[in-house]
Amino acid sequence: MANVSLLDRSRTIAGPGYNRWLVPPAALAIHLAIGQAYAFSVFKKPLGALLSGDVDHPAAGDWTPAQIGWIFSIAIVLLGLSAAIFGKWLERVGPRKAMLASALCFGGGFLIGSLGVHLHSLALLYFGYGFVGGIGLGIGYISPVSTLIKWFPDRKGVATGMAIMGFGGGAMIGSPLAVALMAHFKDSAPQGVAPTFIVMGIIYFLFMQFGVWTIRVPADDWAPAGYVPNAEHSALITSGNVSADNAIKTPQFWLLWVVLLTNVTAGIGVLETASPLIQETFSDKAMGAGRGVTVAAAAGFVGLLSLFNLLGRFFWSSASDKLGRKVTYAIYFGLGILLYALVPTLGQNLQLSLFVVVACVIISMYGGGFATIPAYLSDLFGKYQVGAIHGRLLTAWSTAGVLGPLIVNYLHESRKAEGFTGAAAYQTVFYTMAGLLVVGLLANLAVTAVNAKYNEKGPVTAEAGGH
Template sequence: MELKNTKNRWLMVLSAIAIHISIGSVYAFSVITDPVKSIFNVDASVVKWAFQITILVMGFSAAFLGQWVTKIGPKKSTTIAGICYGLGILGTGLALQLQSLVLFYIAYGLIAGIGLGVGYITPVSVLVKWFPDRRGLAVGIVIMAFGLASMVFGPLMQYLFETIGVTSTFYSLGVIYTLMILLAASYIENPPDGYRPKGFKPVKTKSTTSHSIDFTVKQALKSKRFYYIWIMMFINITCGIALIAEASQISQFQLSYTPMQAAGVVGLIGAFNGLGRIFWSAFSDFFGRPITFIIFFLIQMIAFFFLAQIGQEFLFLGVLMLIITIYGGAFATLPAFLSDLFGTKQLGTILGVVLISKGFAGLLGPAIYDYVKTMTGSLDITLKVFSGLFVLAFLIALVMQFSVKKSQKQVQSKTA
């Protein structure tokens, strides 16, 4: 039944958006690379280690702090996320002012990375409880905000770099992010036990779970399907994040864009990253999560193979944005996929463990890109290596589809 005297669940969505659009600014890192490498007088690959560290820490903090986040509640965990992420960005400004590369890694990589991980899983775990009737829509909107963040902050960062300077930009953004997240923390909370919105009616979709129990984390870790989805996400993130980390530089090289024009591409990436999260999550509700992932990897296998060979500006950008929609769409589809497979009781913690894949992928993806690009001097060969990884992901997605179909038939035969 509907419980009275509860907060407005759509304002809860707005609070979650404020959190995700703040921490999602990490995807604008390619705009940061060139100005920061000039300050430290190092290669771009050295600067990118901060990005790789923050994604690694995000994955591990989301995984290992998941149960702790559940225990202390969303208000406290969001507050901690805001403090950590804000301090990390402010510390980045200090690192640049002192020209300390070590402090840069600690602030942007470690401290901000903890805030990123906690801030990512908290809103998702809250909204699945507030929206039992529209779970995919609510989570999709918030995770879309994470993807859209670089559309807002990419061009803004470049503008601020050129007007107030790099150090002052990080000080300013650190204050903005902290205030946004702490304001959201003042409102966000779990619904009362047994909460159901007015007129709630359970809706079965093509991706409805084929089991009747909620898995614990330990039970999920004993399932082959957990490792199928972990590897699929790892490959998808490895390839996608390598492209995102180099988006500004690739645009300048491939399309002869200026840094400001390239920052516009980073902003466009943010838009399509966000839009892809809404489109593909809705697509997966209709066609099923396993089929959606099969389509993901088939498209990217082809797109990565041919991307560097495309000389026409709009076609190049079109293929690039298609890849980005899928990169974002996988994240939006993931919580629903996990709830299909393992239920919702420990969804936040299971999601956190899967996000360890993002941590390793964030470390490995840019490293593979830099190594192959340096060894071959060819963007085409580099992207073809990533295309090859999608062949493996595609095969695993086929195995997952077979496994889910088999289970559904077994359930149907028992209930017939």
């Protein structure tokens, strides 16, 4: 039982004098790994040509883009559901056990998925990367959050931004790694996908062990030197603690659920269409022969968006420590409405440079929305079960992960069917997303302090977090 005891929460409590800045790298190790999910698109064409061997001319039995697209959707749905289901368990057992469970599921999802690829079983691939891997995503996503908030009550935005920044940047590691491995294994397996899944599953499992074994939690009575809890930024910041079960009974929880849903749905609208959007809007036909955006340039644009997704998570969440969470979200939505509404005009006027700048700002706020929400929750509900509350709120992300692509594809295809091309074909997409942000803005404006009747009575401890 000695090995089991190493995973107990009591074995991760930091001693006196522990340097809290050692905790963010542990959190980052988990998020950089599971952030690979954002790079899943590199597998789309290879997975669609396992039988034919030709990505441009699939065989009759090859999987279609729509079938392959469901793998990512299942993973994101399970991310939200598992975060909601296992949030209270995580608070009780502590981050080490939760991080190990995440590593086993995420790495194991690749291994099961590899068998699915080898046997050409789509169901097994859905189960492996989508279902099992998705559970790993959910537990891994929330596992460091409440720990960081407890270590950094004075800099909640900075702390959560550092970790969640890793999820946004995971694609910058996962994409080239997958491409290099598939090229290496191409001669030994169809498209090199199955062995690539095996190697990546092992690499990510081992990489996540750094986070598992270096994570520490503070003692219940610990506070940073000289820290005095205060509400200087906002009357929203509570001195009480609300349990996860009580949090979902409050209007504030559901207002923030709408806030996250609208911000993520709109952001996915850009991410989902980034490459075809810029190629179709600024084509040779529109710009003049030889002056249009090439496939390679479009890939560069997608990479740039990934970078701003990453940077926005740290920049905006850090800024929220100074501005307050409600003001920061008001910026996301107020500025976002203007920029989304501006995109079709920039496209029609062929303003390529401005178009790229606006898209980068939009995506920075999309990333910032993910990183700022845990601090917003902690302000409103206290730090007691903030990881579990965050987990339940992530069901909004699951919903957006399905809703966003559906809205974008439906509106875009409808416009194309009406004969519109280029920027005009995406016009209703961006106006609709701007409308969604209006809903998010109104929900954010309606957020008020949580009624004290929802607070836990008497002292609470982290050990009691899941009971």
